[in-house]
Amino acid sequence: MRNHLEALVPIFIDIEGERFSLLGSGVLIEFRGEAFLLTAGHVIDGFERGALMVPHSDNKIVEIDGGYSYIDPSDGRNSDNLDFGYFKLEKSFAEGMKELFYAIPESEFGIKGDYSDKELMTFGGFPIRKHNVAGSVAATKEYAYGAYHAAASDYATLRCKPRLNIVAKYNRNKTVDPSIGKIQSAPLPHGISGGGIFIWPPVLKDLIPDDRKLIGIGHTYLKNGGYFIGTRLEIILTAILKNNPHLAIQT
Numbered sequence: 001m002r003n004h005l006e007a008l009v010p011i012f013i014d015i016e017g018e019r020f021s022l023l024g025s026g027v028l029i030e031f032r033g034e035a036f037l038l039t040a041g042h043v044i045d046g047f048e049r050g051a052l053m054v055p056h057s058d059n060k061i062v063e064i065d066g067g068y069s070y071i072d073p074s075d076g077r078n079s080d081n082l083d084f085g086y087f088k089l090e091k092s093f094a095e096g097m098k099e100l101f102y103a104i105p106e107s108e109f110g111i112k113g114d115y116s117d118k119e120l121m122t123f124g125g126f127p128i129r130k131h132n133v134a135g136s137v138a139a140t141k142e143y144a145y146g147a148y149h150a151a152a153s154d155y156a157t158l159r160c161k162p163r164l165n166i167v168a169k170y171n172r173n174k175t176v177d178p179s180i181g182k183i184q185s186a187p188l189p190h191g192i193s194g195g196g197i198f199i200w201p202p203v204l205k206d207l208i209p210d211d212r213k214l215i216g217i218g219h220t221y222l223k224n225g226g227y228f229i230g231t232r233l234e235i236i237l238t239a240i241l242k243n244n245p246h247l248a249i250q251t
Helices: 041-048 091-098 152-158 233-243
Strands: 008-014 021-031 034-039 051-056 060-063 066-070 085-089 120-125 132-134 137-139 143-149 165-169 175-177 182-184 196-199 213-222 227-232
Touching: 008 041, 021 041, 021 120, 021 213, 034 041, 034 091, 041 051, 041 066, 041 085, 051 091, 066 233, 085 091, 085 233, 120 165, 120 213, 152 165, 152 227, 165 213, 213 233, 227 233
Parallel strands: none
Antiparallel strands: 008 021, 008 051, 021 034, 034 085, 051 060, 066 085, 120 143, 120 196, 132 137, 143 165, 165 227, 175 182, 196 213, 213 227
16 A cells, blocks of 8 residues: 555646646545546636646646536535535546556545544645745645544534534644654645545554545635544545446446
């Protein structure tokens, strides 16, 4: 099993007359023989302003080639606790992405019916403060934010539903840097929207395990209270099957 952080993808936006910049994050998966780039709905909203682009073969950043789908909430994104979307990538385009990124297969999804209080999780993506654009060169770095599953009372407070959402508690000022073994403040997570949520194994062999499994995508960080909010992976997969019925398993 490869490190699933290798499946995280930075998503850039190219707006005519403006500076090329990082918009958000995504996670590359393989599902029913097709490649999909999962992300947040508000990241796909960027189409209204410019072209959405990702790193590709030959170290180029190119426009995403594939159909996309997302929910356009009637009450706006601020009240949208689902906030997900995806790209169904063209096969040749997907192969170019796989030269740089790991496509997580179905066998490595970590979907469970329920998550226990304080079960360890990672929200991963590309913080805006970790990216730099100079001329025709863009550089960025993924970051993994360690968190733990929130209590049922937190779901109620945030008006989230356990069958749809994943809510985790996070303390930015008590982040351990595994390279030095010390606590230090993590970069602000703005920009990781659309990145993966990964569940940790029940038994830890290392301080930071490589065998985490994908359980959803993150879309919201609330500084007040220290919360990450995301959408469960099975909700996104259900939407994919609804829009692509030929991918459903025949019984």
